[in-house]
Amino acid sequence: MKAIQYREIGKGPELVEIPTPEPGPGQIRLKVTAAGLCHSDWFLMDLPADQYIYPLPLTLGHEGAGVVDKLGDGVEGIELGGSYAIYGPWGCGQCHACTQGKENYCTRAAELGIAPPGLGAPGAMAEYVIVDDARHLVPLGELDPVETVSLTDAGLTPYHAIMSSASKLRAGATAVVIGAGGLGHVGIQVLRAVSPATVIALDINDEKLSLAREVGAHHTLMSDESAVAKIRELTGGVGAEAVFDFTGMQATLDIARQVVAVDGDIQIVGIGGGLLPTGFFSTPFGASVRAPYWGSRSELVDVLDLARTGSVGVHVERYTLDSAVEAYGKLHSGNVRGRAVVVP
Numbered sequence: 001m002k003a004i005q006y007r008e009i010g011k012g013p014e015l016v017e018i019p020t021p022e023p024g025p026g027q028i029r030l031k032v033t034a035a036g037l038c039h040s041d042w043f044l045m046d047l048p049a050d051q052y053i054y055p056l057p058l059t060l061g062h063e064g065a066g067v068v069d070k071l072g073d074g075v076e077g078i079e080l081g082g083s084y085a086i087y088g089p090w091g092c093g094q095c096h097a098c099t100q101g102k103e104n105y106c107t108r109a110a111e112l113g114i115a116p117p118g119l120g121a122p123g124a125m126a127e128y129v130i131v132d133d134a135r136h137l138v139p140l141g142e143l144d145p146v147e148t149v150s151l152t153d154a155g156l157t158p159y160h161a162i163m164s165s166a167s168k169l170r171a172g173a174t175a176v177v178i179g180a181g182g183l184g185h186v187g188i189q190v191l192r193a194v195s196p197a198t199v200i201a202l203d204i205n206d207e208k209l210s211l212a213r214e215v216g217a218h219h220t221l222m223s224d225e226s227a228v229a230k231i232r233e234l235t236g237g238v239g240a241e242a243v244f245d246f247t248g249m250q251a252t253l254d255i256a257r258q259v260v261a262v263d264g265d266i267q268i269v270g271i272g273g274g275l276l277p278t279g280f281f282s283t284p285f286g287a288s289v290r291a292p293y294w295g296s297r298s299e300l301v302d303v304l305d306l307a308r309t310g311s312v313g314v315h316v317e318r319y320t321l322d323s324a325v326e327a328y329g330k331l332h333s334g335n336v337r338g339r340a341v342v343v344p
Helices: 039-045 145-152 156-163 184-194 206-214 227-234 250-259 297-308 321-332
Strands: 002-006 013-017 028-036 063-071 083-086 128-131 137-139 174-178 198-203 219-222 240-245 260-268 288-290 316-319 339-342
Touching: 002 039, 002 321, 013 321, 028 083, 028 145, 039 321, 063 128, 063 145, 083 145, 137 297, 145 297, 145 316, 145 339, 156 184, 156 240, 156 297, 174 184, 174 227, 174 250, 184 198, 184 206, 184 297, 198 206, 198 227, 206 219, 219 227, 227 250, 240 250, 250 260, 316 321, 321 339
Parallel strands: 174 198, 174 240, 198 219, 240 260, 260 288, 316 339
Antiparallel strands: 002 013, 028 063, 028 128, 028 339, 063 083, 083 137
16 A cells, blocks of 8 residues: 655655555554644654654554544444544553543553554554554544544644633633644634634734634734734733643744733643743743643544534645655645645
8 A cells, every 4th residue: 555654764754655454453444534744743753863762664644534444353333434533642541541531641651652643653644544442433424534634633632722721711811822824723713612712813924824814813913023012912911811832932932921911821732842931030920831732532522523513624735645745845844724634
């Protein structure tokens, strides 16, 4: 089968032919209908050799959806021919977090060698993918897998961050979204769907700010040295009750620290490598700083339900497996509007 793999440190993604995998006991094979590209893929591929800890070659793709093609021995409750989304942050299934469906915070995954598809285990950027357990499949029903697949990360991750700050997002509150790209443009929609807060979106790209307005941002600003004063002006000097940084670079975290309100939240969602000092004389009194990771299985169900009502959607650029390497190049250079999705 065709697959997109990371095969050699520093070389980026490659289109290759590899054997079609067979499901073992308890496993499910999907014929992939859609796979999303993510900046996390490039974070992984940009790691130097002394920091790269994953196996090579690695089939990419941690956002995946497909039709069940073959079942391993002992699999129950999964329909052959059914359309499913893959819940990506796989855990042990037995620790306290996992029993609550919060496998994104599994305490034993690392020691057991359990890794998400595309981020350690073979991913969905291929014609077929193996899913390790039935609990990691969520039925799509009538949802279009191409339009929906990115919600497994680009929807779930913002939803998890936003819901953990839900108590701050009251009527009259302000939420700042930094970065209106793949995750940020979905985060704006989630905020509009689940809260009455005023949404201010920041980016350095005019086209992404245009997309932010299209999906519901009340105000859009360039993410530059003028942003802090403008946000303070828009909030009557109070600042934002919640700041969601989908970039995570030092420059954006510096903005987040300066615009968060007293007793507000800063959610560092992006993995841009910035660090945020917190405490007296750094962040306002009562301000919380959090680095959330992905989301729970029940939250993925919530996100897909929001998609069913039309409250949340993803702006998609479609590519084939043959053009996926080109798509990764566009993603790396910041030229994808919304989310790039490969349709095998």
